[in-house]
Amino acid sequence: MISAVETELPAAFVAAWPLRRMGEALQLLARRSGLVSGPQEPLVMERELEAGDVHRLQHWFRHAADTLQVQLQPTSSRYAEVDQLAARCAPAIVRLKAPTTDHYRFLVILRASRKQLTVLTPDSKELTLPVQALREARFAAFEKQLDETIAQRLGPLANRLRASEQQAMRLRAEFRPDLTLSNCWLLRPLPGATRLRTLLRRDRVLSKVATLAVVHAGLALATILAWAVLGKSALAGHGGDGWHVAWALLVLQQVPLLSQGEYLQGVLGLLMGKQFKQHLLRGSFRMSPDEIRKHGSGSLLASVFESEAVELLALETGFQLFAIAANLVLVPLVLSSGAAPKSQVFVFAAFVVLAGLLAWVHLKARRSWTNARMGLTDDLIEKMVGQRTRLAQQPRERWHQGEDERLQDYVQRSKPMDRARLLLVYAPRAWLVLSLVVLGPAIMSGASASRIATSVGGTLLGWLTLQQLSVGGLSLGGAAVAWKTIAPLFRASRRAPTRRERGGIVLDRPSAKGEVVVQANELLFHHPAAPSPTLAGCSFRIHTGDRILLEGTSGSGKTTLASLLAGLRQPESGLLLLRGVDRTTLGDKEFRERIVLVPQFHENHIFSASLAFNLLMGRRWPADAPDFAEAEQVCRELGLGELLDRMPSGLLEMVGDAGWQLSHGEKSRVFLARALLQDADVVILDESFAALDPDTLEQAMACVQARARTLMLIAHP
Numbered sequence: 001m002i003s004a005v006e007t008e009l010p011a012a013f014v015a016a017w018p019l020r021r022m023g024e025a026l027q028l029l030a031r032r033s034g035l036v037s038g039p040q041e042p043l044v045m046e047r048e049l050e051a052g053d054v055h056r057l058q059h060w061f062r063h064a065a066d067t068l069q070v071q072l073q074p075t076s077s078r079y080a081e082v083d084q085l086a087a088r089c090a091p092a093i094v095r096l097k098a099p100t101t102d103h104y105r106f107l108v109i110l111r112a113s114r115k116q117l118t119v120l121t122p123d124s125k126e127l128t129l130p131v132q133a134l135r136e137a138r139f140a141a142f143e144k145q146l147d148e149t150i151a152q153r154l155g156p157l158a159n160r161l162r163a164s165e166q167q168a169m170r171l172r173a174e175f176r177p178d179l180t181l182s183n184c185w186l187l188r189p190l191p192g193a194t195r196l197r198t199l200l201r202r203d204r205v206l207s208k209v210a211t212l213a214v215v216h217a218g219l220a221l222a223t224i225l226a227w228a229v230l231g232k233s234a235l236a237g238h239g240g241d242g243w244h245v246a247w248a249l250l251v252l253q254q255v256p257l258l259s260q261g262e263y264l265q266g267v268l269g270l271l272m273g274k275q276f277k278q279h280l281l282r283g284s285f286r287m288s289p290d291e292i293r294k295h296g297s298g299s300l301l302a303s304v305f306e307s308e309a310v311e312l313l314a315l316e317t318g319f320q321l322f323a324i325a326a327n328l329v330l331v332p333l334v335l336s337s338g339a340a341p342k343s344q345v346f347v348f349a350a351f352v353v354l355a356g357l358l359a360w361v362h363l364k365a366r367r368s369w370t371n372a373r374m375g376l377t378d379d380l381i382e383k384m385v386g387q388r389t390r391l392a393q394q395p396r397e398r399w400h401q402g403e404d405e406r407l408q409d410y411v412q413r414s415k416p417m418d419r420a421r422l423l424l425v426y427a428p429r430a431w432l433v434l435s436l437v438v439l440g441p442a443i444m445s446g447a448s449a450s451r452i453a454t455s456v457g458g459t460l461l462g463w464l465t466l467q468q469l470s471v472g473g474l475s476l477g478g479a480a481v482a483w484k485t486i487a488p489l490f491r492a493s494r495r496a497p498t499r500r501e502r503g504g505i506v507l508d509r510p511s512a513k514g515e516v517v518v519q520a521n522e523l524l525f526h527h528p529a530a531p532s533p534t535l536a537g538c539s540f541r542i543h544t545g546d547r548i549l550l551e552g553t554s555g556s557g558k559t560t561l562a563s564l565l566a567g568l569r570q571p572e573s574g575l576l577l578l579r580g581v582d583r584t585t586l587g588d589k590e591f592r593e594r595i596v597l598v599p600q601f602h603e604n605h606i607f608s609a610s611l612a613f614n615l616l617m618g619r620r621w622p623a624d625a626p627d628f629a630e631a632e633q634v635c636r637e638l639g640l641g642e643l644l645d646r647m648p649s650g651l652l653e654m655v656g657d658a659g660w661q662l663s664h665g666e667k668s669r670v671f672l673a674r675a676l677l678q679d680a681d682v683v684i685l686d687e688s689f690a691a692l693d694p695d696t697l698e699q700a701m702a703c704v705q706a707r708a709r710t711l712m713l714i715a716h717p
């Protein structure tokens with residue numbers, strides 16, 4: 001029911017949900033967009049949460065996404081691109097503010113197209129709005145003001161410059177380039193976590209597969225009929241224009257069927273490829289650093305390259321399996337009504353067995369060849385990573401040691417694979433010759449023309465089938481080998497998130513001065529390969545405001561302890577509490593946000609992105625104007641002000657390997673700033689000052705002392 005006051009408000013705002021019903025709205029959206037199914041616990045909204053408190057709101061959305069097992073990606077858009085965002089954001093939730101008051105509501109977008117949005121209203125109905133409704137709801141007041149300013153500044157020219165709404169928007173964007181729409185969350189499936197059935201239903205995969213099966217059946221039928229017509233007209237003496245027209249029509253009929261089949265195959269291949277890549281990505285994120293070290297990042301990367309073979313199978317040959325299966329039944333049927341039924345069916349069966357055997361031999365050879373190739377990739381990556389060390393320290397004559405032997409081994413292993421492939425490729429041609437040879441005696445003994453025609457047709461269909469079989473066998477082999485190599489990543493992606501990973505509690509206030517922030521009792525940790533524990537009987541308490549210097553000889557376990565405290569590793573036994581709550585109850589995310597570690601220099605990384613992203617990635621991204629201001633402030637406090645002034649794009653300067661090359665000392669201060677900006681309860685610095693000269697060190701230390709609530713500094717004695 002829309003009240004009289006509400007009619008004054010933008011339509012999108014009227015159709016939006018209040019914060020207290022956000023849990024309900026989110027669940028409804030996830031269900032209606034097909035991302036979750038089955039009964040679910042109600043999502044409860046925190047009672048004291050306010051819609052204006054973006055930080056806690058983000059927390060709540062994260063918690064809700066974890067509970068529903070979906071992703072809620074925060075996103076933002078510049079004013080000029082809001083309509084484009086609206087057209088492609090669905091399903092999504094956007095926070096809207098009332099034009100004149102501090103009242104917020106949430107627009108729940110179920111579907112969107114270039115022209116309109118379908119939103120879910122608080123009475124669970126669907127409502128259609130024009131796509132511009134989102135922009136109007138968010139920017140109507142600004143637009144009015146801006147239009148007046150533009151009219152004042154440009155006079156009559158203003159009207160000419162904004163002849164269309166598009167032009168008016170561009171003009172407004174020129175005047176206010178800072179206008180952005182933020183607080184928009186895109187609801188997306190969580191790769192690996194969303195049930196395959198749900199994804200299949202959402203993308204209508206089953207109906208596409210069914211259509212593809214019908215198309216293939218239609219193609220097979222058209223081929224058989226065309227052959228039957230040809231046989232009757234040309235060889236059985238029923239010739240005439242009518243027969244030829246019928247034959248031509250049947251052949252022409254195959255053109256739309258073939259193009260429809262190719263199209264569907266492409267669409268299905270892309271959908272499967274997308275799912276596949278998302279699984280791999282999720283798997284790589286779900287692996288712990290120790291697990292990645294164990295597999296070797298080079299070899300994991302090599303196995304991701306291999307995954308292409310699986311995608312190719314889906315894209316190119318996967319759906320031919322329908323046709324192959326149908327033809328394997330059809331060919332013997334056709335041949336058995338031909339002129340030499342027994343011998344031709346026997347030869348065909350022998351060729352099918354031969355193709356299967358060759359595919360098997362090829363598979364085995366390919367497995368060994370792939371291992372050699374992956375070893376080469378692994379080796380290459382290791383060499384690329386250590387390139388500078390090799391150039392500086394390894395004698396030139398040893399740079400390529402062992403490479404010839406490894407290449408030789410690779411070539412040797414490829415030989416049996418190539419042989420099997422060659423034989424598979426030639427097998428269909430051999431069938432063509434042999435089938436006609438065994439047909440010879442039947443022709444000589446005066447078999448009827450229609451039977452001979454059927455035999456020739458069956459031979460050609462058999463040739464096509466064997467060709468498909470050999471291509472399919474090669475692809476299947478490639479996919480099977482690739483599958484084995486990417487299995488660890490896939491297994492990692494399918495691991496159900498543990499209670500600890502899902503998380504539970506959000507600590508809504510920073511730790512208070514003097515409060516016990518960390519309590520450790522009898523911690524025990526053992527590196528898998530180490531003969532004795534690195535940490536044993538480790539007990540201590542840290543209070544908010546403490547400044548702790550952790551010293552110890554090299555290898556004594558300081559970094560290991562820091563990794564336990566920061567939630568990167570899990571102690572084997574003992575108790576580790578953060579503000580009285582254990583990690584399982586608190587959840588990994590909250591734990592890692594509350595205790596931030598700046599790893600040793602060689603373990604840390606500057607991403608190829610803007611400096612702002614590198615600074616604010618642990619706090620919030622996309623970031624807003626106050627975040628940018630604080631990032632700049634921290635940089636200046638750490639002595640990076642002069643660097644910022646030198647960078648033409650300031651905080652937006654691209655850094656990392658592909659951008660501005662930061663010096664060692666600059667990098668280590670960016671690492672410090674990144675941690676300080678996270679506003680955690682405890683900051684742990686693992687030898688973070690080693691690269692700084694005394695003056696810079698003093699300045700950086702002052703900033704850290706002033707900003708870190710609780711500090712643990714790891715250093716050598």
Ligand SMILES: Nc1ncnc2c1ncn2[C@@H]1O[C@H](COP(=O)(O)OP(=O)(O)OP(=O)(O)O)[C@@H](O)[C@H]1O
Pocket residue numbers: 527528529530534552553554555556557558559560561716
């Ligand atoms: N994956 C692993 N397998 C076996 N042992 C390991 C593994 N990782 C670390 N270690 C060993 O654990 C011990 C503690 O390592 P840690 O990095 O915690 O020491 P540290 O006190 O920080 O040393 P440093 O001051 O030199 O940085 C070392 O002896 C190290 O070799």
